[in-house]
Amino acid sequence: MSAVGMKSTHSEVAKLDFRKGRGIPDMETLSPDTADMYLSLGLREQGKKILGYxxxxxxxxxxxxxxxxxxxxxxxxSQSKDVITIFHGVRPPALTIRQYIERIFKYSACSPSCFVIAQIYMDRFVQNTDVLLTSLNVHRLLITSLTVAAKFVDDAFFNNAYYAKVGGVSTSELNRLEMKFLFSIDFRLHVSIDTFQRYCLLLEKEVSEGLQIERSIQSCRITESWSNKEDSTWYSHSC
Known part of the structure; x- marks a missing residue:
């Protein structure tokens, strides 16, 4: 079953919790503190559209x-060994996690809430598989979970060929990653309002734990290949 098909199957459940088309909980039903938190995270815009990320x-x-x-x-x-999966690459990518996330946001047109949903999906994957997030698998898990989140939450989304180019993998590889990911989380895509808000609060705690802000990306040109498959290479794009 494709992810597009699953969206139509679960859409009635999703609409109970998320505003149609943007994946944002209905602000009118939220407490002032929660509404302020969504604004602070950039999940909702206030006034004119804010430039940047x-x-x-x-x-x-x-x-x-x-x-x-x-x-x-x-x-x-420790003496424990990492569980190798199809999400693992041979070496870490040249892009940092932040650079990779910002690239996906810039070119995928995902709503900001998709990134919270993707984190929830990644946690479900880790819990079901006992796989540890490392520099060898986090990028593939990100593009896969965000692809699934965009299809489930947003009304408008691209096909896998486009997301694959954004994420630096081939279409065939992303198709395999998506199916493996969905089966690993038992196709459990529904996210309740309470769960969404809890993850937003956890993200807010990053500030109080000494978060150091990195410099903005200076260039969007990508040339490095990080795949463990020969047919998967970075999609070169100039800003």
Missing amino acids: PRVLMLLSSALDRSVQKNERLLET
């Missing part, structure tokens, strides 16, 4: 960076 991207990249660093220290100091 929503704050949620920076916080998500920080949270994933922390998780990757913690897991890689654990693997280095």
Whole structure:
């Protein structure tokens, strides 16, 4: 079953929790504190459209960076071995997690809330598979979870061929990653309002834990290949 087909299957459930087309919970039903949190994360716009990247991207990249660093220290100091999956590459990509997330946002037109949903999906994947997030698999898990989130949450989305170019993998590889990912999370795509808000609060905690803001990306030109498949290469694009 394709992800597009699954969206139509689960859409009635999704609309109970998320505003149609943007994946944003209905602001009129939220407390003032929660509404302010969504505005702070960049999940909702106030007044004119703000140029640049929503704050949620920076916080998500920080949270994933922390998780990757913690897991890689654990693997280095313990006798346990990493579980190798189709999401693993031969070497870490040249792009940082933040650069990769901002690239996906810039070219995919995903709503900001998709990135929160993608984090929830990634956590479900980790819980079901016992796979540790590392620098070798986090990028593929990101593009896969965001592809699934966009199809499920947003009314308008691209096909896998486009997302594959944005993410630096081939279409055939993204198709395989998507199906593996969906089966690994048991096709559990529904996200409740409570779960969504809890993850937003966890992202907000990144600020109080000494988040260091990186410099903005200076160039969007990508040339590095990070695939463990010969047919998967970075999609070169000039800003």
